[in-house]
Amino acid sequence: KERKDSVKNGLDFIRKEIEYVLIHDGARPFPGKKIIRDIMKNLKRYPGVVCGMVSPDTVKAVKESYVNKTLERENIFFIQTPQGFKKDIIVEAYSRLGRKRFTDDAQFLEVSGERVKVIPGSKINFKVTYPEDLILARALLENRLV
Known part of the structure; x- marks a missing residue:
């Protein structure tokens, strides 16, 4: 099972109201x-x-290990969760597009032609992916910074 399957299962059990x-x-x-x-x-x-957060770094499009293009970082956001949706719209989008492989839930709305608003995220709202991330998360907790 994939993440989207878990989300779909959750959406199936949300009360109508x-x-x-x-x-x-x-x-x-x-x-x-x-x-x-x-x-x-x-x-x-x-x-x-x-x-989401605007990229603080220069962002390059790379093809076969060579720089293809430098992207305008003002338009590049690192998107975070949580992501919020009007329930009926996300449920309908998942019903129609649930077999697609998207990297986040907002993409279901994007492909459906819905507008997705981006608001400021937080550097503290990082994803714990690598061992170094876990060290940072522990330090934040141990020092009561979150």
Whole structure:
């Protein structure tokens, strides 16, 4: 099973009266209350809301180990979770496109032609992927910084 299968199973069990859904990646242990509040506030106006950070680094498109192009980093965001959606829209998008392989849930709305609002994320909302990330997460917890 893939992550999207778990999300689909969760969506199948949401009560009808629920209006909004937040989908969060458990590998991001520190989303923070502000991000959650900001997503919920923006869901009143937009069908989908994601948080993200502008790339602080130069970003290059690379092909076969050679630089193909330098991208404008002002338009490159590292997207985080949680991601918020109007429930009926994400459920319908998953029903139609559930077999597709997307890297995040917002892509289901993108492909459906829905606009997804990007709000500021947080450097603390990093994904624990590598051993170094776990060291940083432990340090934040041990020093009560989160």
